[in-house]
Amino acid sequence: MIDNWMAVRTLACRCLCEVFALFVAALCLLSTAQAGVVNGDFESGDFTGWTVTNYRNNGIATFPPTQKSHLNLQPPVTAPVTQVVSAASGTPASAPDAPGQAITIPFQGSYSARINARGNNNRASGIQQSAPMVLADVDPVDGKVHLRMAVAPVIQDGGHSPEQQAYFYVEVRNVTKGTRLFYTFNFAAQPGVPWQTLGGYQYTGWQAIDVAPGSGLLDVGDTVEVEVIAAGCSQGGHSGEVYVDSIGPFFAGLLVSATGPTTAQPSDNVAYTYTYSNNSGVMVFNSKVSAQSPQVRNAANTATVDAVFQSVTAPAGATCTTPAVGSAGAVTCDFGSLVDHQSGTFEIVWGVPAGASTSSPTNSLNHGTYSMSATGASTVLGPLVQTRVVSGATLTDLTVSVSDGVSASAVGSASTYTVVVSNNGPAPVIGAALTQPTVSGLTVGNWTCSGTAGGSCQGGAPSAGTLPGGGVLLDIPVGGSVTLTFGATVTGPTSASTVFSIATPAGVTDNNTANNTAGDTNSVAATLHNLSLTKSGAGSGTVVSVPAGMNCGATCTLPVADGGQAILTATAASGSIFTGWSGACTGTTNPCTVPAMTADAAAVANFALSATVTMTSGAGGTVTPASSRTVPVGGTVTYTLTPNAGNTPSASGSCNGVLTGNTYTVNPVTADCNVAFSFAPLSVTATAGANGTVTPLGVTNVAAPGNTVVYTVTPDPGFVARIATSGGACGGTLVGNTYTTNPVNASCTVSVTFVAIAVPASIPTLSEWGLLILSALMAAFFIYFHRRQAR
Amino acid sequence: MRQIAHVARWSCLAGLGVWMGVVAIQSANAQQMPARKPGLWEVTVRSTGNSVANEQKVLQCTDRQAEPIMLLAIVPGQEHCHNVRVKKNARGSEVRTVCYVHDNRVDATVQLSGDLQTAYRGVFEVTYSKPVRFVPGRTEFEGRWLGECGAAQRPGDMVLPNGATVNVVEDRKRAESHGHAGHSH
Numbered sequence: 001m002i003d004n005w006m007a008v009r010t011l012a013c014r015c016l017c018e019v020f021a022l023f024v025a026a027l028c029l030l031s032t033a034q035a036g037v038v039n040g041d042f043e044s045g046d047f048t049g050w051t052v053t054n055y056r057n058n059g060i061a062t063f064p065p066t067q068k069s070h071l072n073l074q075p076p077v078t079a080p081v082t083q084v085v086s087a088a089s090g091t092p093a094s095a096p097d098a099p100g101q102a103i104t105i106p107f108q109g110s111y112s113a114r115i116n117a118r119g120n121n122n123r124a125s126g127i128q129q130s131a132p133m134v135l136a137d138v139d140p141v142d143g144k145v146h147l148r149m150a151v152a153p154v155i156q157d158g159g160h161s162p163e164q165q166a167y168f169y170v171e172v173r174n175v176t177k178g179t180r181l182f183y184t185f186n187f188a189a190q191p192g193v194p195w196q197t198l199g200g201y202q203y204t205g206w207q208a209i210d211v212a213p214g215s216g217l218l219d220v221g222d223t224v225e226v227e228v229i230a231a232g233c234s235q236g237g238h239s240g241e242v243y244v245d246s247i248g249p250f251f252a253g254l255l256v257s258a259t260g261p262t263t264a265q266p267s268d269n270v271a272y273t274y275t276y277s278n279n280s281g282v283m284v285f286n287s288k289v290s291a292q293s294p295q296v297r298n299a300a301n302t303a304t305v306d307a308v309f310q311s312v313t314a315p316a317g318a319t320c321t322t323p324a325v326g327s328a329g330a331v332t333c334d335f336g337s338l339v340d341h342q343s344g345t346f347e348i349v350w351g352v353p354a355g356a357s358t359s360s361p362t363n364s365l366n367h368g369t370y371s372m373s374a375t376g377a378s379t380v381l382g383p384l385v386q387t388r389v390v391s392g393a394t395l396t397d398l399t400v401s402v403s404d405g406v407s408a409s410a411v412g413s414a415s416t417y418t419v420v421v422s423n424n425g426p427a428p429v430i431g432a433a434l435t436q437p438t439v440s441g442l443t444v445g446n447w448t449c450s451g452t453a454g455g456s457c458q459g460g461a462p463s464a465g466t467l468p469g470g471g472v473l474l475d476i477p478v479g480g481s482v483t484l485t486f487g488a489t490v491t492g493p494t495s496a497s498t499v500f501s502i503a504t505p506a507g508v509t510d511n512n513t514a515n516n517t518a519g520d521t522n523s524v525a526a527t528l529h530n531l532s533l534t535k536s537g538a539g540s541g542t543v544v545s546v547p548a549g550m551n552c553g554a555t556c557t558l559p560v561a562d563g564g565q566a567i568l569t570a571t572a573a574s575g576s577i578f579t580g581w582s583g584a585c586t587g588t589t590n591p592c593t594v595p596a597m598t599a600d601a602a603a604v605a606n607f608a609l610s611a612t613v614t615m616t617s618g619a620g621g622t623v624t625p626a627s628s629r630t631v632p633v634g635g636t637v638t639y640t641l642t643p644n645a646g647n648t649p650s651a652s653g654s655c656n657g658v659l660t661g662n663t664y665t666v667n668p669v670t671a672d673c674n675v676a677f678s679f680a681p682l683s684v685t686a687t688a689g690a691n692g693t694v695t696p697l698g699v700t701n702v703a704a705p706g707n708t709v710v711y712t713v714t715p716d717p718g719f720v721a722r723i724a725t726s727g728g729a730c731g732g733t734l735v736g737n738t739y740t741t742n743p744v745n746a747s748c749t750v751s752v753t754f755v756a757i758a759v760p761a762s763i764p765t766l767s768e769w770g771l772l773i774l775s776a777l778m779a780a781f782f783i784y785f786h787r788r789q790a791r
Numbered sequence: 792m793r794q795i796a797h798v799a800r801w802s803c804l805a806g807l808g809v810w811m812g813v814v815a816i817q818s819a820n821a822q823q824m825p826a827r828k829p830g831l832w833e834v835t836v837r838s839t840g841n842s843v844a845n846e847q848k849v850l851q852c853t854d855r856q857a858e859p860i861m862l863l864a865i866v867p868g869q870e871h872c873h874n875v876r877v878k879k880n881a882r883g884s885e886v887r888t889v890c891y892v893h894d895n896r897v898d899a900t901v902q903l904s905g906d907l908q909t910a911y912r913g914v915f916e917v918t919y920s921k922p923v924r925f926v927p928g929r930t931e932f933e934g935r936w937l938g939e940c941g942a943a944q945r946p947g948d949m950v951l952p953n954g955a956t957v958n959v960v961e962d963r964k965r966a967e968s969h970g971h972a973g974h975s976h
Contacts, residue, residue, distance in 0.1 A: 118957065120965045154955045156962065159868075159892035159923065189925060197925050198836065198847055198951065199864045200892075200962075205953050235893075237870075237966040243955065302922050 036131040037147070037226070040247030042084050042111040047127065050113075054080045055124040059234035063163040064361040065185050068171050068227065073124055080125035081117040085243075086110050107150040107206045107245035107378070108252055115168075116230035120156075120239040124231035127244070130175060132223050135546055137249040140569040140591065141277065141343050143548035144212040147172055147181075147224060148255070149247040150380070154203045156238035157188040162361065165189065166240025168230040172211045176222040182211040184384050186368075188233075188240070191295040191304040194369040194381055200238075206245070207368065207381040210257040216402075216438065216499035216519015253280045256289055256372035256382040263388045263395060263511040264365065267354045269310050270387060276335070276372050277343035283577075283612070283630040284374035287335045291348055293328040294367035296356040296389060307350035307365065314346040326351070337612075338374065339630070340578070341571040341590070358391040365389050376627030395511040397424040398432055398476070400502040402520045407547035408561045409490040409522045415442075417520065418485050421502050423455070425478035431458065431505040434484070435471035441496035441524055445487035453480035474502075492524035494561075523547065525561035531584065531594060532557045532602045533568065539576030539607030539632075544569050546591075566594045570605045577610035577632050608632035611669040613655055615639065620647045620679030631669060639664045641677060648682035648705060650746070651675055661705075684709045684730055684741060685749045691719045692754035694739075702744045708732075711739040715754045724751040824877050825884045827862060827907045827934070829854040831941065834934040836865050838927050850937075850950040857946035857960050863888070864949055864959040865932055866915050867925075868897030870966050883913075896920035910935045 038049030054076040061072035086106070106112045116125040139146045155166045167187040173180050186193050188202050195202040211218075218224070230242040246252075260272040274291065278284050293306035306328035312320050314333050323329030331348050350367075357363045368384035399422045404415040421434055446464045449457035449472075458473040461484070474482045490496045499519035504510045533543055533556055544551045546567040550558040560566050569591040570578040578590060584601035585592035594601060612630045617623040621643035629637045641649040641662045651659050655673035657666040666675060682702040688694035692715040700709050709730070713721045714737055723734060730748035732741040741750060832851045853861040863869050863886070872890040879885075883904035890897045898918045905911030912933040919926070940946070947960030 118962070120962075152953050152955070154951065154953070154957060156966070157867075157892075157925075158966070159895050189923070195925070196847060196952065197867065197927065198849060199867055199959070200870065200966075201951065201957060202925075203951050203953050203955060237968070239962060239965070241955075 034134070035136050035248040035250075036133045036224070037129060037248050038131065040129075040149070041109050041245060042113050043109045045086065045111055046084055047082075047113070050127045050129050052082050053126050053128065054082070055126065055229075055231070057122045057124040057231040057234045060163040064364070065169065066183060067180060068169070068183075068229070071124075071169060071229065071231070073229070073231075076123065078121045078123055080119045080123040082113070082115045082125040082127065083117060084111050085114045107152070107243075109245075112243045112245040113228075114241060114243050115228060116232070116239075116241045118239045119230065119241055120232040120237060122232060122234060122236050124229060124240075126227055126229035128225065128227040129247075130223055130225045133218065133220055135220055135565055135567055136593070138220065138546040138567070139212070139249060140544040140546050140548070140567065141341075142212070143546065144214050145218045145220060145222070146249045147211040147218075147226060147247070148249065148251055149209045149226075149228075150206040150245045150251065151209060151228070152204060152206045152243040152245075153186060153230070153241070154201060154243075155188045155240045156200050156233070157197070157202050158233045158235060158238035160233055160235055160238075162187055162190070164234045166231060166233045166238050168228070168240060168242040170209060170229075171227045173225045173227075174218055174222050175225050177217070179217065181213050181218060181224070182209070184209065186384065188238070191297060191366055193366060193384060194292075194371075205371075205379065205381055207383060208251065208255055208257060209383045210255070213514070214518060215521055216497070217517055219497070219519070219521050221495070250279055251380070254278060254284070254287070254372045254374055254377045254380050256370065256380065258291075258367065258370060258382050258385050259514060260367065260385045261387050261397070261511045262513045263390060263393070263509055264352050265391055265393060265395065266352055266356045266358065266389060268352045268395075269349050270307075270352060270365075271347050271349045272367065272385065273345055273347050274370065274382070275343065275345045277341070278338040278374070278377070279341060280377045281340055282376065283337055283339050283628075284376045285337050285628055287338045287372065287374035288332055289335070289346070289370065289372045290330055290332040291367075291370035292330050293369075294350055294365050294385075294387070295369075296353060296365040297362040298353070298355045299357050299359075301357060301362050305353040305355060307352055307367075310349040310351050312346065312348045315344050318346065320346075337574075339572050339574070341569055352387075352389060356389045358389050363389040376625075390509070393509045394427050394507060395509050396427040396429060396478070396504065397512045397515070398422070398429065398502045398504060398510055399424065399512075399515040400434070400500050400518045402498065402500050402518050404488075404520055404522070406559065407522055407549045408528055408559045408564065409492075409496055409524050410528050411490060411492045411524060411526050413490045415488050415490060415496075415522075416485055417488060417498065418483060419500055420481055420483050421455075421474055421476065422481040423476040423478055427508055428475075428477045429505055429508055430475050431473045432476060433471045433503045433505070434467070434474055434482075435469070435501050435503070436467040436498060437501060438497060438499035438519065439466045440498075441490065441492050441494075441522075442498060443489045443491055444498075445489065447484055447486045449482065449484050451476075451480060451482045453477055455480035455482040457482060457484070490522070490524055494524055495521060496524050497521040523561040523564050525563060527562045528559040529562060529597045530557045530600045531560050531566050531597065532600070534583075534602065534604045535607060536604055537579065537607045538609045539572060539579075541570055541572040541576055541578055541605070541607045543605050544571075560594075560597050562598060563596050565596055567591050568594065568603060568605070570607075572607055572610070575610060576607045577630055579606045579608045579632055581605060611635075612672045613637045613666055613669060614672070614674040616674070616676045618676075618678040620644050621649060621677070623677050633670060634668045636668055637666045639666075639675075639677070641679075643679045646681050646701060646703070647679040648746070650678050650680070652678070680747070682744060683747050684744060685747075686711060687749070687751050689753035691716045691756075692721060692752070694750070694752045705745045706743045708743055709741045709750075711741075711750060711752075713737050713739050713752055718757050719754040720757055722753045722755055724749075724753075727751070824859055824875070824886070825862065825903055825907055826855065826858045827853060827911070828909075828936055829858075829946075830939050831937045831944070832934045833937050834865060834932055836930060836932045838930045847952050849952065850948075851934075851959075852940035852944040852946055852948040854946040860960050860963050861947065861949075863899075863901060865930075866899050866901060867917055867927060868892045868895075868899065868919070870963065894921075895923065905934075908936065 055073035062070035165187040172182040232239045256276045320333040365387040370382045373379040402419045404417045447462045449461040454477040462472045501517045572578045580588040582604040584603040614628045624640045653675040655666045655675040695712045730741040836847045874889040876887045886901040888899045901915040903913040947958040
């Protein structure tokens with residue numbers, strides 16, 4: 001009977017494996033650059049691709065909830081309102097608040113989902129979607145399938161006990177593997193959550209959620225189910241709603257996430273690794289990550305206590321400000337400029353408060369108060385990281401990794417897999433079990449086992465073939481490792497995959513369960529094709545691929561299974577800019593998908609030297625784009641200037657350019673430069689000297705560029721007007737007493753002076769001289785005769 | 792027996808007098824409650840005791856009916872208020888409220904100054920009878936009148952800094968409609 005059952009089970013497993021393999025093959029053939037989740041940004045304006053389910057919150061049955069069933073959601077009595085809201089067209093008419101009102105909340109694009117809008121009266125609601133993960137869901141930065149989303153809750157704090165409070169809940173399940181990948185439960189007044197409190201409301205800005213458990217746990221071809229739920233308080237009086245946006249593999253913007261230990265003890269030092277990236281499509285400036293102390297309730301559950309800062313390790317070039325060692329506060333690291341697709345990591349060590357609670361449900365050290373900001377991009381909060389605080393436990397951190405060094409294999413080829421198990425401490429382990437729960441598309445051969453720093457396999461190397469159910473037991477001192485290798489023959493037909501898990505022995509707790517499972521999955525075909533890449537241009541940069549394997553110098557190649565695709569992502573180096581693709585990839589879209597390959601292919605990534613146009617603008621108007629821009633040397637930037645009513649734009653700075661109307665085009669740039677825009681009313685200033693008047697005098701605003709200003713110029717008698725033509729003069733025409741300026745396109749002056757009318761000082765002509773002499777002679781003759789008569 | 796009836800009659804009259812007095816005082820207090828000019832107000836709130844929330848800016852659409860709730864919408868714990876006292880002083884008006892969130896008594900003191908027509912400023916402090924996770928501490932605020940409410944805005948609408956809109960008046964009604972089911976005091 002048992003044998004029959006085993007046979008049936010084996011047959012069923014084989015069938016399922018074959019169906020699964022065909023499914024993966026179909027996905028490999030059909031997958032495009034489209035991510036698996038449909039309408040994850042809700043830009044369709046509705047819930048296309050999603051299932052909306054309404055519930056009633058009767059109170060949480062198991063607190064804190066770690067799975068949906070713990071929420072104890074019941075069929076609804078009063079229907080909640082779950083809707084898609086828009087920044088462009090406003091909220092729907094059915095909105096319980098502000099119907100038809102434009103909102104500013106969408107994280108990206110024009111739409112967001114609003115779940116359980118103002119949902120009180122025990123109302124709860126959720127959206128759910130099952131989606132197959134495809135190649136486009138893999139982030140080339142780490143080669144993992146990612147499911148990201150942004151959430152922004154608005155919850156009323158009813159002052160209830162935690163299990164009665166309004167909340168939001170997110171869960172991601174791997175349907176294919178039957179595992180739960182992620183959940184987060186955030187209730188009103190929960191410590192460690194970046195709640196902003198205003199009156200009775202608690203809300204946050206957009207929080208990022210990033211689910212990426214790694215190969216073997218979430219692979220291309222797996223079907224993932226994502227569910228987001230919001231609920232009012234179980235006492236009925238208070239609402240809980242959550243906005244959701246951008247559910248998919250990437251954010252078109254900034255992103256920060258953190259990982260930390262899953263278990264710690266009071267007074268332990270815990271290290272969080274923060275990963276930040278810029279996927280905004282442009283270079284961003286002044287990028288910063290700021291992290292507040294994680295928080296936990298105290299042992300008496302009467303207050304929230306902060307973790308204290310211990311140390312920070314930042315990459316070269318970054319500068320960090322910190323609180324004093326041993327004090328709570330904020331750590332802020334400045335990474336300067338980040339080009340598109342640039343990412344990095346850094347580490348902060350926090351000290352768990354000595355008085356932290358070690359009893360469930362208050363023993364969670366919560367860290368959600370960290371964010372990333374940059375000039376030219378929206379600030380985003382990182383996802384909540386939770387660490388369970390316990391006492392009296394023996395903790396250590398075991399890690400496992402596996403790789404065969406390639407991402408594609410030919411049927412019948414031989415591979416060598418290397419499995420490394422390490423113990424990061426602080427406790428040694430005797431008899432840690434390494435198991436191999438998944439093997440498909442491979443025939444496992446012989447094993448070897450070797451150790452460093454005292455690590456070893458109990459009983460030596462395992463026997464040939466897949467590890468038995470109980471696995472192999474390992475002894476690993478702190479700082480030691482064990483390396484196992486096995487040869488394998490690839491059988492495919494479409495994929496070859498194996499997963500390993502490491503478990504601590506009884507009495508020891510692993511303080512970071514996120515690194516206890518690892519897998520390696522290759523695409524498989526009868527033949528492989530080479531995808532070659534060449535980098536060209538005066539600039540420089542890197543190109544990485546999905547599937548992983550391409551990260552090279554000037555040229556390199558990636559083997560791709562027949563019919564498979566590859567996605568290439570280019571990242572420019574500092575001082576360079578990516579300008580586009582040619583060959584097997586075309587255009588400027590980054591990343592680029594190489595279509596299904598049936599032969600060898602070659603792609604070219606072009607990089608140019610770059611220059612940055614640093615833009616600043618003053619009050620009185622706006623500038624688009626609103627930030628500085630990096631362009632290829634010889635390129636230009638065109639800014640659209642929108643002055644406030646009555647204002648006129650002007651430009652200055654080391655970037656020369658042309659201002660035509662409200663458009664400013666920077667001349668081709670050869671080096672970094674700057675441009676400053678200012679906005680001021682367009683005006684003409686008139687002045688008048690003595691001996692005359694000018695009307696109107698002083699500053700006259702000009703309603704619109706191109707208008708003229710008319711002056712009445714009245715000289716005193718004997719004087720005439722003189723109007724200056726240099727020194728910022730408007731220029732114009734004087735006809736009679738009316739002076740009309742030329743069309744005014746920039747503020748200018750009309751300067752009038754008045755001068756006396758001059759009397760001509762002429763030289764007597766010859767006839768005038770003759771008349772003068774004749775008059776003198778006649779006068780002399782008259783005097784002569786007059787004296788003679790007098791004698 | 793007659794004496795008992797006499798005492799009872801006088802007790803009733805005395806009780807009626809006290810009740811009328813309380814009603815009169817409450818009526819007088821209600822009339823003295825400061826009210827802002829109807830329209831759209833921008834209110835900036837600065838908390839000095841909470842490192843997470845340094846400054847928040849909200850928009851409030853108010854009218855005569857909504858104003859008694861809207862004016863104090865930035866103050867936490869203003870549910871089930873049983874005692875609201877308003878007193879004029881040299882700086883303006885002082886509002887004291889005694890409210891209950893669940894079974895937690897919340898005493899709030901709000902000092903207001905300004906004409907409430909174009910601009911005002913103030914400060915509030917809140918104390919709780921039982922520990923809570925977020926104590927805002929001394930919080931300063933200032934408001935300025937922006938103009939009429941938007942075409943689609945309703946009195947009671949408050950736009951939070953994250954862009955979401957809530958209607959404070961309706962939320963208050965919803966919360967208080969569950970007074971006996973959700974709040975034991």
